[in-house]
Amino acid sequence: MTEDGSDATDAADRYDVVVVGGGPAGTAATVFTARDGLDTVVFDRGAGALDRCAFLANYPGFPAGIDVGTFQGLLADHLETAGAIPVEDSVVSVARTAADADDGARFVVETADDRRVRTDYVLAAAWYDGSYLEPLDDGDEMFELHEHHGEEHERFDPDYPDDDGRTPVEGLYVASPAGGRSAQAVVAAGNGAHVARSLLEDHRVAAGYPEGVAARYDWRRRAGEFSGKWAERDRWREYFEAEAGDHDLDEARFVELRERYLDEAFATKTTDEEIEQRTEEAHHRLLDHLDDEHIRSYLERQDATAADD
Ligand SMILES: Cc1cc2nc3c(=O)[nH]c(=O)nc-3n(C[C@H](O)[C@H](O)[C@H](O)COP(=O)(O)OP(=O)(O)OC[C@H]3O[C@@H](n4cnc5c(N)ncnc54)[C@H](O)[C@@H]3O)c2cc1C
Numbered sequence: 685m686t687e688d689g690s691d692a693t694d695a696a697d698r699y700d701v702v703v704v705g706g707g708p709a710g711t712a713a714t715v716f717t718a719r720d721g722l723d724t725v726v727f728d729r730g731a732g733a734l735d736r737c738a739f740l741a742n743y744p745g746f747p748a749g750i751d752v753g754t755f756q757g758l759l760a761d762h763l764e765t766a767g768a769i770p771v772e773d774s775v776v777s778v779a780r781t782a783a784d785a786d787d788g789a790r791f792v793v794e795t796a797d798d799r800r801v802r803t804d805y806v807l808a809a810a811w812y813d814g815s816y817l818e819p820l821d822d823g824d825e826m827f828e829l830h831e832h833h834g835e836e837h838e839r840f841d842p843d844y845p846d847d848d849g850r851t852p853v854e855g856l857y858v859a860s861p862a863g864g865r866s867a868q869a870v871v872a873a874g875n876g877a878h879v880a881r882s883l884l885e886d887h888r889v890a891a892g893y894p895e896g897v898a899a900r901y902d903w904r905r906r907a908g909e910f911s912g913k914w915a916e917r918d919r920w921r922e923y924f925e926a927e928a929g930d931h932d933l934d935e936a937r938f939v940e941l942r943e944r945y946l947d948e949a950f951a952t953k954t955t956d957e958e959i960e961q962r963t964e965e966a967h968h969r970l971l972d973h974l975d976d977e978h979i980r981s982y983l984e985r986q987d988a989t990a991a992d993d
Pocket of ligand 1: 705734736738739774775811859
């Protein structure tokens with residue numbers, strides 16, 4: 685047993701990333717970490733701002749708006765398709781693991797339903813609640829007194845993380861609360877994605893990637909983008925070497941990382957057939973979230989209009 689009371693040799697409930705909160709910020713963050721292949725668990729239960737929103741009219745991509753229930757259903761579905769593990773449970777504390785933890789985990793996370801998981805990274809994304817981070821607050825820097833409706837109370841200081849969500853605690857990232865960036869759903873989602881990219885960049889730097897090539901781009905490229913000189917791996921090698929700049933990696937490791945980078949780039953290549961197939965799957969998936977009655981009445985209206993014409 686380690687000082688933190690857990691068995692460090694037990695590989696169960698060990699994740700790369702724990703995301704706290706499955707609202708817009710946490711879901712967006714998770715889509716990025718899970719799609720990059722990091723084992724990500726998302727705990728989501730407790731006070732949430734989105735639950736109080738009557739109807740979401742300003743989220744881009746929904747021209748007539750979207751009801752909150754359907755939107756939350758889409759977010760939850762996206763967590764799973766991205767490869768993350770959603771868990772309906774509330775995080776009550778995040779603490780450092782003992783120095784002798786031999787699984788390398790930085791944090792132990794405890795939940796209201798007595799789950800206990802170990803992880804390398806924690807990404808906080810719960811707008812109303814930062815209290816679970818208190819065990820990590822070494823220097824009384826995380827919380828501040830805040831006046832609300834004439835009453836003072838302690839709250840998580842939104843300026844504790846930097847603009848990219850990094851904090852003084854290695855491995856801890858905060859996407860929410862983030863001041864004004866938490867105030868609108870689409871901004872909160874964008875910030876969640878941005879903070880996840882900070883985490884991924886740091887993870888890649890730790891793996892040895894030179895900083896110039898550490899940023900993660902989760903892009904799909906049309907096959908046509910891989911034409912001319914960019915169809916050749918040598919052109920990408922030149923690009924990687926120029927962007928990497930000076931580094932202190934040995935040649936073998938540099939080549940290994942460069943080729944992995946190229947593999948990732950070429951894996952983004954998407955043919956017209958794949959686009960067509962994915963489009964059909966995506967439309968079906970959207971239909972899964974729509975009310976059957978509304979689909980039927982829409983089709984009846986379309987038929988009636990066609991008959992009139
Ligand atoms: C009354 C009201 C109306 C609004 N209307 C709009 C609007 O029309 N348009 C708009 O753009 N924005 C609106 N907003 C703002 C919008 O709701 C927020 O910008 C957005 O929800 C913030 O996203 P978030 O992911 O940071 O936090 P949240 O949406 O609060 O999500 C946090 C999630 O974390 C979970 N959680 C909390 N604590 C824990 C814990 N300890 N462990 C695990 N999970 C936890 C919660 O259950 C929640 O699901 C409104 C807000 C309010 C209060």
